[in-house]
Amino acid sequence: KIVPVILAGGSGTRLWPISRDSLPKQFLPLSTSGGTLYQDTLQRVAPGEMFASPIIVTNEEFRFFAQRQAREVGIEPTVLLEPVRRDSAPALIAATLLAQSLHGDEATLLVLAADHVIGDTGLFHEACRKAHGAAKLGNIVTFGITPTEPRTSYGYIRRGAALNGGSAAQVEAFAEKPTAEVARDYVEAGYLWNSGNFLFPAHVMLEEAEGFEPEIVDAVRRAVTTAKNDLGFCRLGADFHAAPSLSIDYAVLERTSRAAVVEGNFPWSDVGSWNAMREIGETDEFGNVQRGPVRVIDAENSYVHSEGPLVAAIGVSGLSVVATGDAVLVMPSERSEEVKHLVASLKKER
Ligand code: GDD
Ligand code: MG
Structure with missing residues (x-):
C-alpha cells in the first residue's frame, strides 16, 4: 500500500482576509462540498485497497484542526507536529523517516499538499498507479499539469525520455518559481507545471535529501528519534529548530537526477488566489x-x-x-x- 502524507503546515496569505496565519486556507470550509480542502485531500486518499492510514505533518498550533477535521470524515491519522515552521523539506523528510519506521525501508509515500482542489478522484488514482510504476524504477515522481499561462508561483518540468511504455517520463529539468520572462519561455517550450504532489520510495528521497541537504536530514533525524507521543499526537523533538528552512522543490527536485513525471490529466487548482x-x-x-x-x-x-x-x-x-x-x-x-x-x-x- 501507498502511505499518504499530507503537508498541512503552510500559511496561505493570498486568500486574505479569510485565510489568516492562525487559520490558513487548508482548514477553511472553501470546498464546494461544504468541507475543507484538507478534508477533501484526506478523502481522496482514504485508507483502503490502495492507501494505508495517512500521516499528517503540521505545526503545533494547528493540531486540533488537523485531528478534529480528520475525525469528522471518519479518518484517524497519525499527526506529526513541528515545533516551528521550516517549510516543506524538513516536514516531508520527517514524514519519510516516520513512514520508514512504521512500514519499513521499502515504503512508498504519496506526499500531498493539503490545500489543492482535484476535480476527478478516479483520474487522480489512475495517475497515482502510473506514478507507482515509475517510482518502482527508483524515481521521485511528480505530477505535471499542462500550463494555461506563465505563472511565476509554480515549479516547471521539462520532460525527457519515456518510462514504462510512455505512462511516465524522466524529468530532464526542474525549475522552481522562475521569473515572468523565463516562465513565458517555458510555457512555449512545452514544460509542465509541477502540481506539488510527489510519489516516491522512502529510501530514494532520503538518499537524495542526504546528498543535497545533510544538515536538514541530520536535524530532522534527531527530531524524529526524540519525538514524543502524546494524546494521539507525535511531537517532533527540539532538534527540529536546527533544520534550515527550505522547500522540497529547491532542496531536492531542482537538483536530483532521479525524478520522473506523470501527466496529471485531472482538473487541478492550487486555489492560490x-x-x-x-x-x-x-x-x-x-x-x-x-x-x-x-x-x-x-x-x-x-x-x-x-x-x-x-x-x-x-x-x-x-x-x-x-x-x-x-x-x-x-x-x-x-x-x-x-x-x-x-x-x-x-x-x-x-
Ligand atoms: N507541515 C508543513 N510545514 N507543511 C508546510 C510547510 C511547513 O513549514 N510549509 C508549507 N507546507 C505545506 C503547505 O501547507 C502546502 O500544502 C505544501 O506544503 C506546499 O507549500 P506551499 O507553500 O503552498 O508551496 P507553493 O505553492 O509555493 O509551491 C509548491 O506548490 C506548487 C503548486 O501549487 C511547489 O511544489 C511548486 O513547485 C508547485 O508548482
Ligand atoms: Mg501552494
Whole structure:
C-alpha cells in the first residue's frame, strides 16, 4: 500500500482576509462540498485497497484542526507536529523517516499538499498507479499539469525520455518559481507545471535529501528519534529548530537526477488566489460567484464573498470583494496575486 502524507503546515496569505496565519486556507470550509480542502485531500486518499492510514505533518498550533477535521470524515491519522515552521523539506523528510519506521525501508509515500482542489478522484488514482510504476524504477515522481499561462508561483518540468511504455517520463529539468520572462519561455517550450504532489520510495528521497541537504536530514533525524507521543499526537523533538528552512522543490527536485513525471490529466487548482476561487466556484449566468450574505445587480465575472455583513454590489465587472467581520478587500480580480504584498505590508505595520 501507498502511505499518504499530507503537508498541512503552510500559511496561505493570498486568500486574505479569510485565510489568516492562525487559520490558513487548508482548514477553511472553501470546498464546494461544504468541507475543507484538507478534508477533501484526506478523502481522496482514504485508507483502503490502495492507501494505508495517512500521516499528517503540521505545526503545533494547528493540531486540533488537523485531528478534529480528520475525525469528522471518519479518518484517524497519525499527526506529526513541528515545533516551528521550516517549510516543506524538513516536514516531508520527517514524514519519510516516520513512514520508514512504521512500514519499513521499502515504503512508498504519496506526499500531498493539503490545500489543492482535484476535480476527478478516479483520474487522480489512475495517475497515482502510473506514478507507482515509475517510482518502482527508483524515481521521485511528480505530477505535471499542462500550463494555461506563465505563472511565476509554480515549479516547471521539462520532460525527457519515456518510462514504462510512455505512462511516465524522466524529468530532464526542474525549475522552481522562475521569473515572468523565463516562465513565458517555458510555457512555449512545452514544460509542465509541477502540481506539488510527489510519489516516491522512502529510501530514494532520503538518499537524495542526504546528498543535497545533510544538515536538514541530520536535524530532522534527531527530531524524529526524540519525538514524543502524546494524546494521539507525535511531537517532533527540539532538534527540529536546527533544520534550515527550505522547500522540497529547491532542496531536492531542482537538483536530483532521479525524478520522473506523470501527466496529471485531472482538473487541478492550487486555489492560490481569489481569482482561482472564482474559477473553481459555481458561477451564475453572468460569470459571478456569490458566497455568503451577498446581493449583486448587473454584475459580471465578479467574485463576491462575505463571512460577515451583507455585501451588495451594483454594475461591477471583473471585481473581487471579500468581507469578514473585521476586514473588507476590494480589487480587480486580475490583481489577486498582489494580496500577498498587501498582507506583508500590514504585518510590517503591526
Ligand atoms: N507541515 C508543513 N510545514 N507543511 C508546510 C510547510 C511547513 O513549514 N510549509 C508549507 N507546507 C505545506 C503547505 O501547507 C502546502 O500544502 C505544501 O506544503 C506546499 O507549500 P506551499 O507553500 O503552498 O508551496 P507553493 O505553492 O509555493 O509551491 C509548491 O506548490 C506548487 C503548486 O501549487 C511547489 O511544489 C511548486 O513547485 C508547485 O508548482
Ligand atoms: Mg501552494
